[in-house]
Amino acid sequence: MTAAKTALTGTVELTRFILRRDRIRILVWIVAIVALAALTATGIKGLFPTQAALDQTAAATQHNAAAIAFNGPAQALNTVGGQVAFQFGALGMVLVALMSLFMVGRLTRGEEEAGRLELMRSLPVGSLAPTLAASLTVAAMNIAVGVLTTVALLAQGLPAAGSLVFGVSFILIGLFFGGVAMIAAQVTENTRVVYGAAGAVLGAAFVLRAVGDIGDGTVSWFSPIGWAQKTRPFAGERWWPLLLLLTATVLLLAAASVLAARRDLGAGLVAARPGRPTASRSLGHPLGLAIRLQRGALLGWSVGVLVIGIAYGWIGPTVDAFIGQNKALAEILAGAGGANLTDSYFAASFRLVALLATGFAIQSALRLRSEETSMRAESVLATPVSRWRWGASHLTVAFAGSVILLGVAGLATGLTYGVAGGDLNSAPRLVGAPLVYVPAMWLMVGLTIALVGLVPRWAGASWAILAACVVAGLLGAVLHLPNWLQNLSPFERVPQLPAQSLTLLPLVVISAVAAGFTLAGLFGLRRRDIGQI
């Protein structure tokens, strides 16, 4: 038997094991993404039933810098296919990328960190088999998403070439970010850092293409998402940008395997340095511990929000310039509220940032659950720390972190807009605007702790609820979601500053619901057994 063959021994069995173990997770990702693609296509056909309607929206959108910044270049927007690519292209690629990086991190470094990989490797399993099995699984998931998306679009009667190039670009984007995560998993020992680093690359790719698409498109060539959109699905397809993606992906995977060969099991390339022999003064109470455990994540998210804020602030002055002299069109775009286009643009970008930052808030609140399942909570609760205090410690980070992230977003957006537009007086209005989402984020934190306290096995459902809010917020109109359904999302109930004026009532109601959930959760946490898995 050759050396290479030995290194791969067990790959098939391990792949089958992963597929068995993660079958629900795998199915949910695939079905959710494909279903959203299909529903977007149906939604667009319903929203613009005639060619005239399509022409009208195409004419308006191509002057709408805000929509372009969020979605991508305006390509063939007067066709159903072009609209699908515009409305769901960037979002779908972000979802596929997230799916790949979470799965890769979980199946490689996550297994290694938990010590389970060691057990696997002690069996007659080749040294490359676990990594290869993880790669095969993630590749298969991406291929399934891509193929099924193509099939779904074909079933909606969309042109074959466009459907195909659209599906293939999903596959390649997924593989690309899987490769990024694979490299991160070799460099660091910590699974959370893998997610953070790969997520940062994804954020940078999204922002670069936004900046490029608003300008002449050059900057977009620095973004893998930009490459995928340069294939122009449904708008005179170009296949060769996919070669760029394919080459980059192959290079990433090659680099990852070179790095993997140079390190020991359990180690990263960046060796862990010795730390403090004694605890600092702040690490002496539950809140100090919670801050210590979460500060890295908060810092990472803050940087992410900062970069997005700067990017959208930078684009801001272009929004009005895009529309030029066409006053009538500007009014249509800004909606019935009579707000100006720039304000609508900022309102939309703040809502996006708030939805994004809620990822941190939920992750932060779920820390209570992961502390419990890892049995670390019992050591803390065996000291004179009450369950209230323990629960409140991580929740304080979640609540305060929400305010900090929205504050950073406001500052970055407002100041950059002021500088870029040469009008610093406009900054203060923007700086505070994102804070209007604080109660909505707190509501999501409250919901999470309610699940943790009352139905701990279902704590992870908070992610699904956030996903539903994202869909309601970004695709609600396209999907024809009924109003009452969209309004279930707290993010849709918040006055959309600065486009709308501040009304306190919804904020008060949302805050009250958040407080109710939080108290219910803490109460449940105090009454139930700890350490139940």
Place this chain on the structure above:
Amino acid sequence: MMGGVPQAISISGLVKTFGSTRALDGLDLSVEVGEVHGFLGPNGSGKTTTIRVLLGLLRADAGEVSLLGGDPWRDAVALHRRLAYVPGEVSLWPNLTGGEVIDLFGRLRGDLNRRRRDDLLERFQLDPTKKTRSYSKGNRQKVGLVAALASDAELLLLDEPTSGLDPLMEAVFQDCIREVKAEGRTVLLSSHILAEVEALCDRLSIIRLGRVAERGTLDELRHLTRTSITAETEFPAGSLADLAGVHGLEIDGKHVRFEVDTDHLDVAVRRLGELGVRSLVSHPPTLEELFLRHYGDELAKEPERVDGNRNATP
């Protein structure tokens, strides 16, 4: 027996169920102030569940539990100032160092004694600057032990605390527990290491299927089991078979081997004398035998049980 001796732990009729699994089924346990009490039982017999009830992490379904004179569920915070706990599997935050974790627990408990902490680090040979991510199982266990032993807690709840320790460190641990006992503090020691229990414990309780099967001092429990005897006699020893309490009789010419219930030892030895004993070797029952006798044959008949709480991955 309860008399005037103050009880650190007193449990009667404790029941705890997880779904359809009855993890504790009317457990009674009493630990006197100042004693080292051994808590033995096979995997999944309910030792950890009992300790977690004592810590107020689990709520008892029925029965009475008193810990240091308080209710472990209701008075958890106040009671935890007076106790220290070491789990069988010390789970730590990977990005904190061992030293940081020890200090954290000391401060949360409010009685960090830096000199004792440094002394224990030295004795257990633990490097406090390493991130706990890089510790072996034994070293993680040491972090838990140092954190608990550095405290002034009047009660130590130790749940298989030495799993993963090497024999040198096991000796250090036993020294530490003797010091704790000398200071008049109380220890509940759940363990599988019978030599450890024999060396340290004043009394022990053996738990099986969620109930205490036996309790008492080691000497008292020895009476419940058999002494093995090997002898050489002048006359064939076949008549031993008639005696009550004699088991597993093997006769090979003048050599004889058998086990005898400790209660019947007296009669058996007298009979050996009548047979003209030339040599005699007798083994007192070891804790292993005690343990095996209690579970070996009986467990084989019982359906398999699970702990019901700590298993599976999140």
